[in-house]
Amino acid sequence: MASLQVNNVIKRFGDVEVLKGIDIDAQDGEFLVLVGPSGCGKSTLLNMIAGLDSITDGEVLIDGKVVNAVHPKDRDIAMVFQSYALYPNMTVEKNMAFGMEMRKIPKAERDKAVMSVAKLLQIEELLKRKPGQLSGGQRQRVAMGRALVRDPKIFLFDEPLSNLDAKLRVEMRTEIKKLHRRLGTTIVYVTHDQIEAMTLATRIAVMKDGILQQFATPQEIYDRPANVFVAGFMGSPPMNLIPAKIAKNGDGLSVEIATADERTLRLKLNGTGKGLSAHVGSDVLLGLRPEAITDLESSDSGGDIQEVECSVEVTEPTGPDMLAVLLLGGIEVVSRMRSSANVHMGEMTKFAVNMSKAVFFDTETEERI
Amino acid sequence: MSSHIDRPAATRGGVLGWLQIHLPKIVLSPTLAITGVFVYGFIIWTTYLSFTKSRMFPVTKWEGISPHVKLWANPVWEKALENLAIFGILYIGIATVVGLILAVMLDQRIRQEGVIRTIYLYPMALSFIVTGTVWKWMLNPGLGLEKLMHDFGWASFKFDWIVNSDMAIYTVVIAGVWQSSGFVMAMFLAGLRAVDDEIIKAASIDGASQPIIYWKVIFPLMRPIFLSSFVVLSHLAIKSYDLVIALTGGGPGYSTALPATFMYSQTFTRNHIDIGSASAVMMLITVAAIMVPYLYSELKAQKGVRQ
Incomplete structure (x- = not known):
């Protein structure tokens, strides 16, 4: 178990800067998720934490010690790869014991460790098989077993679930979370799936184009996204972004939304609008x-x-709840409500807007106000 | 099966429809006939001749196994087999090891890799006759390496294997390895490049050093390539003829005779078609002993994939 710090880390490949100064600080026992669209540099950052990629500038600290020049095998980490990266010529047992064998741990001790992890992951009956004879889900378990058996300071996961089918992915997600609760080891987990990030993380680092967009708890990121990109990337369906204007309304402020017929829709801001007077x-x-x-x-x-009156364009029942596309002012917004809601396509209906959940972004900088 | 698939075309009728069904067969049949006669036909013919009393011309009178008995009593044949064993083992072994080492070194993402790869691969583009001739000159004590060293002033330097009847067979190994290891390298390089990067990363995190990663993780994955290079090299070794003829001419004496040179000289220069045929049959059996299990395992593997 260990803390992890990433201080102003920069990665350049020739002239191309893929990581532009990343700062991350994970406490001991934290489940840190790096999330972002492909090409955002999250896997590169993970490889740098693992020591598989060199660090151009900045520092990576594990347990308070700078590890920039430390070989991967001496960092006391274990990694689970997207392709599982099992050694095809070895049995599951040998795969799991390989790391310990390289560290010259006696055979009896290796066997004991392998057995206890196999029991934990329920893969005892697979120990004598080779990776080629396993299904995707079983390989995934073995890859995790190989990481677990070493009892490292930090686990690194590189998109471990993206090769599984949807059902198995949800199962394994729960399993990984259970494992984390049980072991309490620090985990760094890379994914492009925002639901995985939300469900697993104690803290999420959202990245785009080599820049850390926001580093916060899942709830914070969901409720108060740092900018328009985070607002759109996290959450499904994404946050509605409505062009509007701040106006004075007596003592308080209100937000005005232009409608298609050139009237304005006015929503009062009680309390939420504190920082907005400048705007x-x-x-x-x-x-x-x-x-x-x-x-x-x-x-x-x-x-x-x-309360606002909107016309309902489309309703999309998903089972547990209902999504409806509404015309709020001039633009389409998505709303989510109980599946039993009395809302019908093509009708004008009154909707309730919870303005205390509203956030505002600067149109120029796209940062949250 | 193909006619079954093509049946809808036949309903179009006419010459075109008939052609569409039968064209593949028409195109393939000359090749099939030629292969049948000149490969399998002559295998049977040669086998038959090895049981006759053919001398300068083939005769069809049955003679029984006496040509085979004579073959195995012949000291040159014995020497040829011994040479084949030495040449085959060293040639296959060294070419595989050298090819593998070259491939591993080229796999370190070095600069100018394309150029170097081509240089190593070029010998394979040469005919064995050219290789043999060039090495004959280089190894000739009077004008090759030995003379060069003497000219440099190293008067005691001696490298006369090619005229030494005990060592001449090893010069054939040198030339053969030079010719083939680039090809083996190309096969291994393709194999090394196909290894999943993440497996190597995983092994590196597991604490394996670079040599151990190669030895314990990567080389075991190269098993199919070891097998195919063995099959390719072994049949080249058994068929080996032109290299020996160009390099040593089978000499000094008959010290570098191989089964193929033995077969040629018995059949076409010593008027012993019967013994020549018998030795050809032996070579066929040896090649078959290697190829049949290989093909069998390959076909079985393919069937397994399809299921």
Whole structure:
């Protein structure tokens, strides 16, 4: 178990800068998820933590010690790869014991460690088989077993679930979370799947184009995304971003949304608008999660609820709940409500908007206000 | 099976439809006939001749196994087999090891890899006659390596294997290895490049050093390539004829005779078609002993994949 610090890490391949100064600080026992679209540099960062890629500039610290020049095998880490990277010529047992064999741990001790991990992951009956004879899910388990058996300070996972089918992926996700709770080891986990990031992480680092966009807890990232990119990337369906204007409304402020018929829709800002006084008269993006816009009956009990009349364009029942595309002002927004909500396509209906959940973004910088 | 698939075309009728079904057979049949007669036909013919009393011309009178008995009593044949054993083992072994080492070194992502790879591969493009001639000159004490060293002032330097009847067979090994190891290298390089990068990363995190990664993880993955290079090299060794003829002419004396040179000289210069045929049959059996299990295992593997 160990803490992990990444201090202003830069990676250049020739003239191309793929990581532009990343700062991450993970406590002992944390489940850190690096998430971002492909090409954002998250796998490169993981390889640098593992020691498989050199660090152009900056420092990586494990347990308070700078490891920039330390060989991967001496960093006391274990890694699970996307392709599982099992040694095809060895049995499952040999695969799991290989790391210990290289560290000259006696055979009796190796066998004991392999058996106990195999029991933990329920792969005892696979020990004598070769990777070629296993299914994708079994290989995934063996790859995790190989990492677990070494009892390292930090586990690194490089998109470990992306080669599994959807059902298995959800199962393994739960299993990984259980394992983390049980072992309490620090984990760094790379994924491009925002649901995996939300469900697993204690903290998420959202990356794009080699820049850390936001580093916070999942709830913080969901409720208060640092910028428009994070708002759009995390959450499915993504946050609604509505062009609007801040206006003075008596003592308080309100937000004005232009509608198609050139009227304006006015939403009062009670309390939420504290930092916004400087932006009176300027254009902003109003960010609302789909579940902040609901039918009147299922509106949140607390918070600053305001009523708006919208026309319902499309309804999409998903089973547990219903998504509806509404025309709020001039643009389409997605709302999420109970599947029993009394909402029908093509009708004008009153909706409840929870303005205390609203966030605002600067249209120029795309940063949150 | 193909006619079954093509049946809808036949309903179009006419000459075109008929052609569409039968064209592949028409195109393939001359090749099939030629292969049948000149490969399998002559295998049977040669085998038959090895049981006759053919001398300068083939005769069909049955003679029984006496040509085979004579073959195995012949000291040159004995020497040829001994040479084949020495040449085959050293040639296959050294070419495989050298090819593998070259491939591993080229796999370190060095600069100018393309150029170097081509240089190593070029000998394979030469005919064995050219290789043999060039090495004959280089190894000739009067004008090759030995003379060069003497001219440099190293008067005691001696390298006369090619005229030494005990050592001449090893010069054939040198030339053969020079010719073939580049080809083996190309096969291994392709194999090394196909190894999943993540496996090597995983082994490196597991604490294996570079040599151990190669030895314990990568080389075992090269098993099919070891097998195919063995099959290619072994049949080259058994068929080996032109290299020996160009390099040593089978000499000094008959000290570098190989089964193929023995077969040629018995059949075409010593008027013993019967003994020549018998030795050819022996070579066929040896090649078959290697190829049949290989093909069998290959076909079985392919069937396994299809299921």
